[in-house]
Amino acid sequence: EQTALTDTVTFAANEGMRAIVHGSTAVVIGILVVRGRGKAGPFQHRFRYTDTWTKRDGRWVMVASQDYDIPR
Numbered sequence: 001e002q003t004a005l006t007d008t009v010t011f012a013a014n015e016g017m018r019a020i021v022h023g024s025t026a027v028v029i030g031i032l033v034v035r036g037r038g039k040a041g042p043f044q045h046r047f048r049y050t051d052t053w054t055k056r057d058g059r060w061v062m063v064a065s066q067d068y069d070i071p072r
Helices: none
Strands: 008-022 025-038 041-056 059-069
Antiparallel strands (some): 025 041
16 A cells, blocks of 8 residues: 655755865765645755765665754
8 A cells, every 4th residue: 555645845954064175975964844734744964974975887876865853
């Protein structure tokens, strides 16, 4: 049985995004702010994220990603 998605995102933006590049590897850190409406009503989340990228065949490819919801 499939469950319908009930959350609607009305706003999403990055804050303080920063890239640290070392050769063919880059680590990108920042905060993702997401606002919207779900089954329980309006919501807002702030996620701290760390993405790791590597350059392959001239293109940047994400190889790992981690995030967590910042406690209020």
